[in-house]
Amino acid sequence: MRSATPSFSTKERILGVAETLFARHGFAGASLRQVTAAAKVNLAAVNYHFGSKESLIEEVFRRRLDELNRHRLAELAAVQARADHALEDVLDAFIRPALEQSMDSAGGAAFVRVLARAYAEHDERLRKFLSDNYGHVLRDFAAAFARLLPDLDKEELYWRLDIVAGALTYAMADFGMIKRKSDVSERSHREQAAQHLVRFAAAGLRA
Amino acid sequence: MRSATPSFSTKERILGVAETLFARHGFAGASLRQVTAAAKVNLAAVNYHFGSKESLIEEVFRRRLDELNRHRLAELAAVQARADHALEDVLDAFIRPALEQSMDSAGGAAFVRVLARAYAEHDERLRKFLSDNYGHVLRDFAAAFARLLPDLDKEELYWRLDIVAGALTYAMADFGMIKRKSDVSERSHREQAAQHLVRFAAAGLRA
DNA sequence: CTAACATTCAAACGATCGTTTGACCCGGAC
């Protein structure tokens, strides 16, 4: 069975449904009974395959973050290899991989919402887990920005990057109150969002 | 008893503690037992004074949002009365009242975190409640921005305002990963945040 | 076939949730 239907195994079905429900109702708001019912698996399957609800949450992150971080650092390296790279290129290297992943798979769009949840939740264990995976990437990007903005002192730069990261998280999660037109596809909606955000953030960083 | 200790009545003590715990653990994460225990009132007091947990949540918002919206619109009117008002002035009229309120009372700082929670929560009833109180103000500000940016078409403006609102919510809630120095007071921390955000947002809107 | 293992299942565990109940306290009206 493992090799016959690998993409629909119990484990992966739980992960996919959990991602969707965590995005919609939060980590505390989505119960294991809701998850297992939607995934059409037994309630005990979560504790059998993942050990606990918290381990399930971490696995939802790990599944996507590893790939996302890898792509971001790869694009950053590619950008920095060009001698004449601009601020917009570095911003694009940070934003675009998240955008791409959010459109790759069915659950990708849900994951960026889950990511935004993680910022809102103050759970210490979850924040540490994310810092271990995300903080390293942010530090590399901060160094890249620092080189492109030599006149900006470090503290001022960190302030602005903080705002950029917050705006990115917000925009990617589509938490805004202004709804997109219904005739604009999800893909072009997110591509426009990334494009606007890059220009907006670049102008703010240069201000 | 009502006139003897009005600022420490059971009702207000519940509201204050609920604000703090909702900010820290979310609406689903903070239980009424935690709230009543911290407020040193009986568990049944919440349902007696507010009717339900959901009504308590709404009351936590109403207590601060009425004043916040009033101040924002007053400052916007004052800014628009000046013929030479700039983009930064309008942004300041939006950001500063939230900043002031967050420092006025002990629970004010917690409230902006509660406000950010509201964006993360997808609860339909809560979003409608906020839209009724918040949406009107956002529309007025959007009109003010539109007058100051006549070359920007409406859709592009809405995109950027969406990002600004998201960055504001994020920054005000202090959800960033970059910690402030411990020797910088909370007040100057938030004033710097507002100042940076105004400059950043203005540059982004003009880009 | 049997033995061993991995997985699924219904059922129950104790804990905690929001809410309700009914007795109790107490200050003011009569």
Added chain:
DNA sequence: GTCCGGGTCAAACGATCGTTTGAATGTTAG
């Protein structure tokens, strides 16, 4: 004094939570 009504209290309600159990099931190897 009696009565009344707002307020507080301990206790319990049923529902739901995450987790555990032990039997049933299916799958693989010898």
